[in-house]
Amino acid sequence: MAKEIERAGIPTVHICTVVPISRTVGANRIVPAIAIPYPLGNPAKSNKEEKLLRRALVEKALRALETKIEEQTVF
Amino acid sequence: MRIVHYLNQFFGQVGAEDKAGTEPLVKDGPVGPGVLFQELLGPEARIVATIVCGDNYFVEHIDEATERVLAMITDYGADFVLAGPAFNAGRYGIACGAICAAVMNRLGIPAVTGMFPENPGVESFRKAIYIVETKGTTAGMRDGAAKMSRLALKLAKGEPIGSPEEEGYIPRGLRSNYFAPETGASRAVTMLLKKLKGEPFVTEYPMPVFDRVTPLPPVKKMSEITLALITTGGIVPRGNPDRMESSSATRYGKYAIGAFQGLTAKSHETVHGGYDPTYANEDPNRVLPLDVLRDLEREGVINALYPYYYATVGNGTSVARAVQFAREIAKDLISDGVQAVIITST
Amino acid sequence: MTVLELGYIPIEEIEWGPKTFVQDAVLCVHREELIEKARGDDPRIASATAHIAKPGESVRIVPVKDVIEPRVKVEGKGGIFPGLISGVESVGSGRTHVLRGCAVVTAGQxxxxxxxxxxxxxxxxxxxxxxxxxxxxxxxxxxxxxxxHEHEEALRLAGLRAATYLGEAGRRVEPVAMDRFEVRPPFRRKGENNDLPGLVYVYMLLSQGLLHDTYLYGQNVASLLPTIMMGTEVMDGAIVSGNCVSACDKNTTYHHQNNPVIQELFRRDGVDLRFLGTVVGNCNVTLRDKMRSAQYGVKVVESLGADGAIITKEGFGNPDADAMMYCTGLEEKGIRTVMIADEFAGVDGASQSLADTSPRADAVVSAGNANERISLPPMDKVIGDVRVIEKMAGIPCGSVAKQDVAVELQAILGATNELGFGLLSAREE
Structure with missing residues (x-):
């Protein structure tokens, strides 16, 4: 999906757990996530810590969108 | 059964290259190779007409030529259509492929053509139609015509079509189920022993080669753009209003989030059938991070969050369908001026 | 050398009766006692009913949680389903009786x-x-x-208890046929035939949380580092399914008990290969866990002196990535691999079949395209709950009614089993 949106002309970042799959299908900007049932969270943490963790991942994704890349990159 | 046969100007006995501009015309009964086809088809099928069109005319006016040929085929009440064979003639191959594809899709009757595997018509049409493999030259006429006739009759009678090797057609790139004579486990052990001995073996699934898209230039000023969220994690408004499937999704959803500062267990849930839903249902932000993006929007890190998000279920959903979803979504986003996208997957 | 004998008691008919016993290939079942035994003293179970469904009947069972083959241990250590029903003693030796031709199916809410x-x-x-x-x-x-989580466990254990109860009926019945499985140490001794290639079975078990877990001796394999087991242990129920992944490629407990790769490797052991052992691994939810397991597993396979390995998995999507990690890891060590996988190539078969790929995976056995659609006519009787059909994987919304229902093979239990249990395959056409 990420590849097709990018093909259509919008820079796209893919936050996902199973990075190898994203690499295989061809997303260009990839940010590794936490786990399959909770890619942007961690139920073991307190609500506050969990949100900080989520924010860090989203900020990383925004940075990825702002970064010039020549080829597929895992941030 | 009534058959209409398509030929180019050369095989249709109109003329050589100098007649390649000939517009579509009809001759009654079989012409040229049609005589051989009629012999091979036997008494149960009759070539009622032959349509002839110049190769240059066809490729220079593909849409118009296709329409005119289709109309002629309809006039003759054909039960199926034969085209060519085109051997290694590129323009002729394109014409045969385009006509067969249009006949099958629009008239709903079978169509068969024949080509040499390197004919450009093969790459363009092999997924859509049956193309019998022929030699590169007319030396392969009898063999190709025999295979085309047999396959066309089977299709016309609705008989099951065998593998490419059995029927002689070029693999269409479509995965099709069949029952093998031995169990998968037994085939696996046999394959492994062959591989270890260095003997030839045939993998049952050759690895595909994925294409690549050149990365787009980065977003220049995040604080000036509208960003959209997409998830394949199946996050939907509670109650699943679009009744999205838990797997093999046939649809995606577009959901308004303008009124939400974050997602809650009360407002949203996951329908994804491929992972433990407990955590996503407890706090859907764990899959679609709306709460954080609202904070970032308020702080001016991004200018605005697009007031809708898109969701589908990645689980068991074919790549082809995902591509179709993505194209539709992208069209939508571009027309609304979205300049960057975050996709989250489980 | 460890030996397990499986004694097969063919069951050709099942009927309700005043007590549970096997006679002349008929399994007679005391219905109320079966229900009582299945419920055990589990306070979580509100109600249970028992039904018989025979081949050829107009019956649909839906939704199916697990399928289990009734077996009983008549000689040797331990009991069936160690760690869940029996103690945790190692199983896989002695003699086990199998009620062949029948199964316990758990269904319901x-x-x-x-x-x-x-x-x-x-x-x-x-x-x-x-x-x-x-x-x-x-x-x-x-x-x-x-x-x-409690719900899943209650159903899982009830099914195992029922199968154990029925298996007991075969304890004193003389089997009609016997199979003998000899587990040899993997390492060659002097004078042994060195010509045959040594094969290891890499047995990936799904372990992804609720509805996607597998149990080894009663322990959830999510926390497992890949380890070695004897092929005979699964025959005594050492691996139990807690899985409700898409039905077509769910490895039920029955599939584990009758693992076809293990059967095949035993059958050909000493004939054209040497069966060196089974390495069980898992299939977890974080990339780090996946990589840890695959790398550790590759090391274990290598330490067994393998020339080649068969890799099987369960489910699709992210487990494809685990399988590819095993495959590339082993191939890089010079250990040749064959992988069994089902395909999700779309209804028309035109899409890519696997979520992850590797150029090293040059030998794949296909268990069929699970997206292929077939039409199922209505059945006279439905055991379970007809309303869930629509929610199930692979069934488009709005297609359920009293008329035909169009389903993808995904919805049919065991249709594209990735242990290679069936004959279904896919090819390019």
Missing amino acids: VVGVQEGLIDMSGPGARYSPFSKTLNVVLAIDVKHGISQ
Whole structure:
């Protein structure tokens, strides 16, 4: 999906757990996530810590969108 | 059964290259190779007409030529259509492929053509139609015509079509189920022993080669753009209003989030059938991070969050369908001026 | 050397009766006692009913949680389903009796959304091995308010208890046929035939949380580092399914008990290969866990002196990545691999079949395209809950009614089993 949106002309970042799959299908900007049932969270943490963790991942994704890349990159 | 046969100007006995501009015309009964086809088809099928069109005319006016040929085929009440064979003639191959594809899709009757595997018509049409493999030259006429006739009759009678090797057609790139004579486990052990001995073996699934898209230039000023969220994690408004499937999704959803500062267990849930839903249902932000993006929007890190998000279920959903979803979504986003996208997957 | 003998007691008919016993290939079952034994003293179970479903009948069982083959240990250490029903003593030696031709099927109120169906006749019956078994079906409802994890466990254990109870009926019956499985140490001794290639079986078990877990000696394999087991241990129920992944490629407990790769490697052991052992691994939810398991597993396979390995998995999507990690890891060590996988190539077969790929995976056995659609006619009788059909994987919304229902093979239990249990495959056409 990420590849097709990018093909259509919008820079796209893919936050996902199973990075190898994203690499295989061809997303260009990839940010590794936490786990399959909770890619942007961690139920073991307190609500506050969990949100900080989520924010860090989203900020990383925004940075990825702002970064010039020549080829597929895992941030 | 009534058959209409398509030929180019050369095989249709109109003329050589100098007649390649000939517009579509009809001759009654079989012409040229049609005589051989009629012999091979036997008494149960009759070539009622032959349509002839110049190769240059066809490729220079593909849409118009296709329409005119289709109309002629309809006039003759054909039960199926034969085209060519085109051997290694590129323009002729394109014409045969385009006509067969249009006949099958629009008239709903079978169509068969024949080509040499390197004919450009093969790459363009092999997924859509049956193309019998022929030699590169007319030396392969009898063999190709025999295979085309047999396959066309089977299709016309609705008989099951065998593998490419059995029927002689070029693999269409479509995965099709069949029952093998031995169990998968037994085939696996046999394959492994062959591989270890260095003997030839045939993998049952050759690895595909994925294409690549050149990365787009980065977003220049995040604080000036509208960003959209997409998830394949199946996050939907509670109650699943679009009744999205838990797997093999046939649809995606577009959901308004303008009124939400974050997602809650009360407002949203996951329908994804491929992972433990407990955590996503407890706090859907764990899959679609709306709460954080609202904070970032308020702080001016991004200018605005697009007031809708898109969701589908990645689980068991074919790549082809995902591509179709993505194209539709992208069209939508571009027309609304979205300049960057975050996709989250489980 | 460890030896397990499996004694097969063919079951050709099942009927309800005043007590549970096997005579002349007929399994007679005391219905109330079966229900009582299945419930055990589990306070989470609100109600349970038992039904018989036979091949050829107009019966649909939906949703199916698990299928289990009744077996009983008559000689040797331990008991069937160690760690869950029996103690934790190692199993896989001595003698075990099998009631062949019948199965316990657990059905009823659905836990999640991915259980599937078994049709006992019609076009769907061709695709499920459990359309050909005489099934004792338990439809179980649990009390309101218990968690989904508790719900899954209650159903899982009830099925195992029922199978154990029925298996007991075969304890004193003389088997009609016997198979003998000899487990040899993997390492060659002097004078042994060195020519045959040594094969290891890499047995990936799904372990992804609720509805996607597998148990080894009663322990959830999510926390497992890949380890070695004897092929005979699975025959005594050492691996139990807690899975409700999409029904077509769910490895039920029955599949584990009858693992076809293990059977095949034993059958050909000493003939054209040496069966060096089985390495069980898992398939977890974080990339780090996946990589850890694959790398550790590759090391274990290598330490067994393998020339080649068969890799099997369960489910699709992210487990494809685990399988590819094993494959590339082993191939890089010069250990040749074959992988069994089912395909998700779209309804028309035109899409890519696997979520992850590797150029090293040059030998794949296909268990069929699970997206292929077939039409199932209505059945006279439905055991379980017809309303869940629509929610199930692979069934488009709005297509359920009393008329034909169009399903993808995904919804049919065991249709594209990735242990290589069936004959279904896919090819390019």
